Amino acid sequence: MQVKNLIMKRIKIKELLQSKEFNKEFVIEGWVRTRRGNKNVNFIAINDGSTINNMQVVVDVPVFGEESLKNITTGACVKVKGLLVNSQGQGQTVEIHAKEILVYGTADTETFPLQKKGHTLEFLRTIAHLRPRTNTFGAILRIRHNMAFAIHKYFNDKGFCYVHTPIITGSDCEGAGQMFRVSTLDFNNLPKTEDGKIDFSQDFFGKETNLTVSGQLEGELAAMALSEIYTFGPTFRAENSNTPRHLAEFWMIEPEMAFYDLEDNMNLAQDFVQYLVKYALENCKDDLEFLNNMYDKELISRLEFVVNNDFKRLTYTEAVDILVKSGEKFEYPVSWGTDLQSEHERYLVEKHFNKPVILIDYPKEIKAFYMKQNPDGKTVRAMDVLFPKIGEIIGGSQREEDFNKLNDRIKELNIPTKDMWWYIDTRKFGAAPHSGFGLGFERLILFVTGMANIRDVIPFPRTPKNAEF
């Protein structure tokens, strides 16, 4: 078709769908979801990502000519100029009567993998470069954005300072598992020391370095000056974890607060998560309704329940007691001193309390060295926030600020301290009671979207044996 005058600025479909300016000309740009019709009239559904809803473009076929519409197939990118009118059809209130159409990019119908029909999430993972164009991933990515924004808004409104902790770390005892090595050494010709080991003094940083598994230790340093801080950045774990809840590269939010005890920490964790879920309910309604209808009929009611109900708080010891007395047949027996299994956590959250649960005061043997020791000598001021379906969404604690107790614990556990002197230093100079926690961003998105697999809530998942795209 001849394109004469398409110089008007485009309007986003989200905005135009709410417009009442009928019989006025507008320009929209987006990707074709479907075209259907007959010799006289065609209907093109166009989506530009501003909303899950499409704009229906009505085309008078004789005016444009059938041949000129052939390129307008599912997946093509177009610019349309036309009049906004009330829709005669049932599925939408307004539509565009096309005057001019420009095809920016075609999409070959034989090879474009996305169909008008639903696809499995497994298949979409194999075409992660195209899956943002589906309703499902459009919804997830918009929700993901809204949650990232709400996280910054929440902390900013509360006076927390966003601190950028390093991605590359030189300490290997951050305490959270296997790390990815960062090196510029030639792997085919590694320099060796006299006793045959790899000579990292010749590496880029002059020492062994890895990708961070947590920004907590550096976060604590900043909290010892700014009082309330948070980090929000990528985190890397080289664990060979093959589950719907783990990624090798994920995003984590780690607030760290001076002068907070464990109860303050729990209050913050609950308020924070409830704020985020409420923000989603208020700002992502269309997307949540889509996910509710397509994937999880209880999604929205579950989100509303979390916003409106306090999380159940109890100690590890009380939880073990409940589990022992439950009469439930667990695959793994419950006993004081061992870590709770997934099935135990699920029982507490999904059967016994039927609401989010915060477990505190775990045995010190199963928790990290930096957690504050209780007077009983057996437990530490740890807290895990457990959510239905996804399990642990938050892990945190009050930190041990006593120099001697921290040092004793480090010695007991034989933790190498040569790369951590700076952390221990904070307990020497103006030590303060403080607390913090880590929230797995993708696990939050799992909960908010109702998705079942963490690979479907991040654009390009990194998992063992998979770094495609």
Added chain:
RNA sequence: UCCUCAAUAGCUCAGUUGGUUAGAGCAUCUGACUGUUAAUCAGAGGGUCGCAGGUUCAAGUCCUGCUUGGGGAGCCA
């Protein structure tokens, strides 16, 4: 990493006890239809049955190994 299930058309799946030329729906293509809504209707094309071995007169089907994916477990956020 362990346990378990699976892999057949572009997608989702069926394929009987091992037995003739491997099927369906959707998608695609062609045509029909004056307002469709995952449009509808008619017809057509489309297969190295994940890969490599093995058993057998005969393997999509049985056996072994590998690869990839799902679910469960561990590690955790």
